[in-house]
Amino acid sequence: MEKVLLFICTASALCVVSSLPARQYHFVYDPKNWTEAQSYCRDMFTDLATIDNMEDVETLNNMADLDSYKYRAWIGLYNNVSSWSWSMSDSGFYKDNETQLRNWAYNQPDNFQGRECCVVMVANGEWSDVPCSLPFPSVCADVKGQEVTFTYVTEEMTFPEAQSYCRANHTDLACIRNMAENQKIHKLIPAGQSTWIGLFRDCWKWVDGSNSSFTYWNTDEPGGADQYCAAAYFAASGKWADWTCEWKRASICYSAPVLKQVVRVKLKRSSFLDLDDAAVQEDLLKQLKQKLKNQGVKTSIKLSWRTQNDGKIFHNDKEQDKF
Ligand SMILES: [Ca+2]
Numbered sequence: 581m582e583k584v585l586l587f588i589c590t591a592s593a594l595c596v597v598s599s600l601p602a603r604q605y606h607f608v609y610d611p612k613n614w615t616e617a618q619s620y621c622r623d624m625f626t627d628l629a630t631i632d633n634m635e636d637v638e639t640l641n642n643m644a645d646l647d648s649y650k651y652r653a654w655i656g657l658y659n660n661v662s663s664w665s666w667s668m669s670d671s672g673f674y675k676d677n678e679t680q681l682r683n684w685a686y687n688q689p690d691n692f693q694g695r696e697c698c699v700v701m702v703a704n705g706e707w708s709d710v711p712c713s714l715p716f717p718s719v720c721a722d723v724k725g726q727e728v729t730f731t732y733v734t735e736e737m738t739f740p741e742a743q744s745y746c747r748a749n750h751t752d753l754a755c756i757r758n759m760a761e762n763q764k765i766h767k768l769i770p771a772g773q774s775t776w777i778g779l780f781r782d783c784w785k786w787v788d789g790s791n792s793s794f795t796y797w798n799t800d801e802p803g804g805a806d807q808y809c810a811a812a813y814f815a816a817s818g819k820w821a822d823w824t825c826e827w828k829r830a831s832i833c834y835s836a837p838v839l840k841q842v843v844r845v846k847l848k849r850s851s852f853l854d855l856d857d858a859a860v861q862e863d864l865l866k867q868l869k870q871k872l873k874n875q876g877v878k879t880s881i882k883l884s885w886r887t888q889n890d891g892k893i894f895h896n897d898k899e900q901d902k903f
Pocket residue numbers: 688689690691692696708709710
């Protein structure tokens with residue numbers, strides 16, 4: 581007599597869920613310059629270390645093996661000295677190479693003490709890089725199409741304050757496309773005064789793109805005009821110092837540890853879907869992944885089925901056979 585499978589009420593399988601919740605640090609003691617260290621970290625792990633908080637600092641202090649790498653190790657913090665850009669980024673405002681106009685004063689930009697990321701127009705109309713936190717008057721711009729008018733603002737503000745002020749009350753801080761505009765602004769400025777214009781760059785930033793604002797600089801650091809890469813100094817509790825990127829030293833990489841979780845998935849089905857078909861199994865994983873995303877799971881997830889001892893993935897929980 582032919583055996584007819586009437587229906588499978590439920591079938592179940594084990595599904596392995598992986599997610600990437602936090603970073604795990606790895607010291608690399610073979611000396612490398614900062615760029616080599618970053619490549620190595622990206623090849624072998626995720627990237628050079630980002631350090632977010634005092635817990636991370638503590639973890640690194642506990643891991644550090646002081647004898648073998650002379651106390652200092654590269655981290656993923658660097659000073660991007662060539663990233664100058666204008667506060668007003670609308671490309672329609674600039675013709676050809678107008679975003680590239682620079683009118684630096686002699687020996688500027690010099691990134692003095694490693695912390696000059698914003699630009700003032702100095703008394704003679706030339707430009708100089710200065711720390712963004714210093715108070716200066718500013719020049720705002722009102723833009724209508726290609727037309728621009730400039731307004732001198734006497735009140736002294738930091739660069740971020742001046743930028744917010746100009747954006748709230750005008751169009752933006754003055755962005756200078758040509759020497760004629762530079763001349764117009766220069767004429768507005770009282771003799772001997774330096775004022776903010778809209779040129780700035782990324783200061784110290786994390787190479788993995790993290791926007792953590794946590795800092796742990798050692799005393800008087802950063803301090804070097806030509807030191808664009810940061811290392812943690814484990815003779816001073818892992819505090820940071822800027823160094824010449826070409827120096828060879830140990831480095832700290834990080835990777836996101838894989839958290840594995842095994843869950844039993846129960847399926848109800850009303851048709852004769854072939855659960856042993858690889859394409860069906862793959863499709864089910866896709867649907868499960870989408871469901872997890874819909875439920876707000878934000879970390880990176882990899883799903884896979886676990887094969888049991890009998891070589892099968894799905895097992896019937898209850899079969900009703902009829903003869
Ligand atoms: Ca300077």
